[in-house]
Amino acid sequence: DPLSVTLRYYPKNVKSSGDSSSSSSENDKDKYWETYLVQGSPYLTFAYKDVTPVITPLSIFKGFTCPTSTEKDDNNDNSDDCSVVHQDDTTVTLKGTRFLLHTQENLTWMLFASKEGIVLSFDNIRKTTITSVQTFSGVLRLALVPPTISLQSSTDISDLSPTSIGVKNLLACHSNTYPVGGKVTWNVPTKGVANVHFRYTTTTLKSDSDCHSNELLMLALPHHMQVLPAEQLLSDSNLV
Structure with a gap:
């Protein structure tokens, strides 16, 4: 349509329903993920059907965390947005519907999941993947928290830092x-x-x-x- 394009992807061993050469089972043909490219949207949106989401950065992740209490909308009383399942020097595993992803460039992304929630594991050794611990059917949305630049150095990317809590709450508020x-x-x-x-x-x-x-x-x-x-x-x- 004039404002959007929907792209659908199938796992490597699964052909689209229109491909007669597919040797996959009928159940496998129902596995896919798709994304909606809509002009003007500040979010990246992905819908999954029985596949395993894997998130990778352009460089490396610096961290994978739950939002703090001050980074949640005041009208949200749900304490199950995010919780720690496991954490040590090698792996961080979180479950919930709202997460923060921090990259080497000092950029922060907010990740939102549909009501089913998701369990995600961060490889704290290689720092290049955040992976669902099992197949997932639902929706994930990513939004970049707009950074501010230090007045002392307007060209150094290391001076980028997340903006106010208000921006994070705004993105969370409208993520639904x-x-x-x-x-x-x-x-x-x-x-x-x-x-x-x-x-x-x-x-x-x-x-x-x-x-x-x-x-x-x-x-x-x-x-x-x-x-x-x-x-x-x-x-x-x-x-x-």
Whole structure:
């Protein structure tokens, strides 16, 4: 559609249903993962069906942790968001629906899982993989926490640090609703004026939200911000 592309991938030994050369069993043909590339979404969204998610960084991970109590939305009373299953010098295993991934570049990613939750194991020796301990059927969403740059060195990537708790809470608050497609319509009410409407098809990670709102969070270019209705924009007060 005009706003998105959905890509589906099958395990190496599984062919798509349209491939007559497949030697896989009928059950294997139902195993896949897919991602929704939607313009304007600040999240990466992946849906899995009986496959094992593996997350790898461009370089290495510095850490894999649960959010602290101050990094959770005030309206969220669920203490089962994330918990430690096992931790030693070689492996960190966490289970839940919300995690923090820290990379060598001092970037922080937030990882959200659907209501079923997931158990993930971090290889603390090689520091290059975070892997589900078993096959997974559900949805994972990744969002980069926008970094700030130290005023002392605006070009050194080592000076990058996560922004305010407010940004993390904002990403967590809106992680429940995600787009899987969309369409664009328009009308011209008067000469020289056009109204453009973006309608997204959405679904949710879970039936109940950790946040007061299930509204879709999207990004816009600066010149788009100038013409968007004020009630659809987030103010700076949302980010502190």
